[in-house]
Amino acid sequence: MPDAPLSDAYHNLEARFRRIALLGEAEAVLHWDYAAVMPTGGAEARSEQLAELKAISHGLLVGAETSDLIAAAKQNITNLDAWQAANLREIERLHRRSSALDEAFVTKQSRAVSTCEQAWRRARAESDFSIVAKPLEELTELVREEATRIGEVFGLDPYDALLDSYEPGGRAANIDPVLDDLAAYLPGFLEDVLEYQASRGPAIMPEGPFPEETQRALGIRFMGVLGFDFERGRLDVSHHPFCGGVPDDVRITTRYDENDFTSALMGVLHETGHALYEQGLPQEWRLQPVGSALGMSIHESQSLLMEMQVCRSPQFISFALPIIRETFGGSGPAWEPDNILKLYHKVERSYIRVDADEVTYPLHVILRYRLEKDIIAGKLATNDLPEAWNAAFKELIGIDVPDDAQGCLQDLHWYDGDLGYFPTYTLGAMTAAQLYQAACAAHPDIPASITRGDFSVLLTWLRDNIHGNGRLLSGAELLTRATGRPLEAAPFKSHLKARYLPD
């Protein structure tokens, strides 16, 4: 770290937040273990271990001593360099956010989450919203209170107060125009794509089986091609794929279907995008807030840039397909590049967000974003959710939802108290398109280098423009510096046109 003269208060804060970060890292490893290897009998002990670590780090985060140190450090802010000042800003943000809610409220809310989540599991299994209606209403009331309290501390509207925790600096007023732009564009575009794809006929699924071990070896090979550092990370299996661990030991997971290699392969490349971000965070700011990843939409932009912009492109497929064919001994029409691209570019109207393609996915997200804003604003009663969902679905995606399990009960988020998260998926998709366009503008040889399996120029550009910045800048500043412009729908739309419609 720099040798600039430091106020003691700032130094003490760094020491305190280093301890908080170490506790968070321990939690991350315990969480990975829980998802990837823990036997079921360990669950109770694990949740108590995690609760204890959380309680200790919460105590360090909200204590009066932390307030005093922040106040003292701010008095000497002119002594701090840009990174230190940004670190202090992030420290204060974390402290104020956590301090906005007293322990009694947090306990009450966490009980409501647990009740609602359990009811949701039954409701979804039986496709019966009424089972979860009451717990959802109670939980949502508490989330509204949380949003109001945090909003008061930061001078934010309630919805923005929630959004801000996933997307620091994110504001509905900025998101609305870009998502409205997409919402207006996509339904017509979708019609055109479906018509074009129908005219080309269906893709053929390559025939398996594709043994798990072989799929795993292939995934590891391509992770290495993308730049994943295996001295600082692993690939494992879990039911819900994720990217966890810590920056110097990033743990990504996937799950395998022995009848279909295509989904685990793209899943691994997606998580590798997340992992490259974590591995590229600024080494000299490890364990400080400013050294951590910026927010969910930048994080998602890194996975979607790798998966959607790069690895589903004809360039990557032309590099990867010979290796894939050789690995599985594939031959015949199903293994031709055109057919594999057809598979990877298949678009269709469907009910389930997590299975949706790149074109319809934003529509699933916009639907949720609009509904959750109305819920927080008190304009939509949770009791009316199924009806509102089905109407919006028909309008945006154009089909009738057959039941609530395939409708408003499909995602855990709201039933877990997570409102304000959904837009980050599509902000990430748009950011990915804008970043890849800028990277290719700066280095026009990137697409050609991908056909040779050379990711070095792209990765260096991402390291310099995104990964290495941690939380030094806001998301908007970061994007503007990297691409010359604030977030726009245009690069994403032109990406979709180029990929899904004829020239």
Place this chain on the structure above:
Amino acid sequence: MPDAPLSDAYHNLEARFRRIALLGEAEAVLHWDYAAVMPTGGAEARSEQLAELKAISHGLLVGAETSDLIAAAKQNITNLDAWQAANLREIERLHRRSSALDEAFVTKQSRAVSTCEQAWRRARAESDFSIVAKPLEELTELVREEATRIGEVFGLDPYDALLDSYEPGGRAANIDPVLDDLAAYLPGFLEDVLEYQASRGPAIMPEGPFPEETQRALGIRFMGVLGFDFERGRLDVSHHPFCGGVPDDVRITTRYDENDFTSALMGVLHETGHALYEQGLPQEWRLQPVGSALGMSIHESQSLLMEMQVCRSPQFISFALPIIRETFGGSGPAWEPDNILKLYHKVERSYIRVDADEVTYPLHVILRYRLEKDIIAGKLATNDLPEAWNAAFKELIGIDVPDDAQGCLQDLHWYDGDLGYFPTYTLGAMTAAQLYQAACAAHPDIPASITRGDFSVLLTWLRDNIHGNGRLLSGAELLTRATGRPLEAAPFKSHLKARYLPD
């Protein structure tokens, strides 16, 4: 827990030690992860995570508040039931032990450990004791100081103060006679065994390869036979096999040699003995000191009872061999029961403790026990260690040590500051023999049930007499209750005679 009226102080202590235990459990999982799955790049972050957890739990353990609570709880000790009183006793023991050493001393010692360990790695690689002589002298001086300080707190001789941390209640004065008994008996016995085995000719090694996955599946099958609960534990791979994790999620590890299945198999059964102890600790005292395992010699007795007393017996081999043969498709003379027993009962004079057989192992331990007692008592200068080692080795085991790498440099323990640990291996072996003899006396059908692969009677006896007691009793009390006698060499000697000499 019981409903007896409780002093608030005792309750508060339980809450505090519950937190310490949860931090310890988190450490245990992080340690398993480190040994079994962590990539090398994660090492630095991991050691910082562990140091932070240790610092927090040390703070909870030694704080003045803990002293005050202990004093207050002791005033109301008559209100506590036997388990609570034993818990308070263990709490006080842990607190006093940790408080005996100030932070400056602990830091100094931990630096000396790290210096000495690094020097030892080079010294062993080059078989040159002089490389580590000075760091060992400095570290040993600090260990002597530690022993003296802790000894003063508990009114113990310095060596006993060290021994007591691995073996609560263990005293050299009690150990000396049983180990002297063995030391007098074994050299002559060893001569007889070697002569007898020479007359029978050598064993034949079954020919591999034995694929790792097949060995693993076999190990898992036998773990299940012994009673390992896979809902509460796992089997993995690590360079140094161990039993870790937490009682409701016990992680054992092994390593495989594809040319020789015999060693990993017995390794797994050995660790399973440790694991059964952990899984059988009293459920209602989870996370309290009285609910944890008693000490190293009882722990080792559980692994050696399973491995040496049971799984290397003709009864177990007659049950297991058909399964092993079928698993590997083995046939021919190498796969006959007599030959497999010959392999598993092979005795020889050798230099390396960890590779030693059941007959010579105690001699390796007695040598170390005597030398480390002299080192702590100041009777043996660490500079004179190689010479003293080689002389004692010749006397006890009867061969000349060729170099220090195969002599006094072979084990990490002393170079890591661990003096007082060695005797627990052989105390464990003797305890195992005494316990198995008592179990079979109580249930004479146990050996016959082992030939059917039925471990239920034995496991129930161990649960009742050992596992379920946690730290309620001292090691001596536990053994006396379970076997009717204090620890003696006789059962171990008669076990050796029965196994290694003709009837």
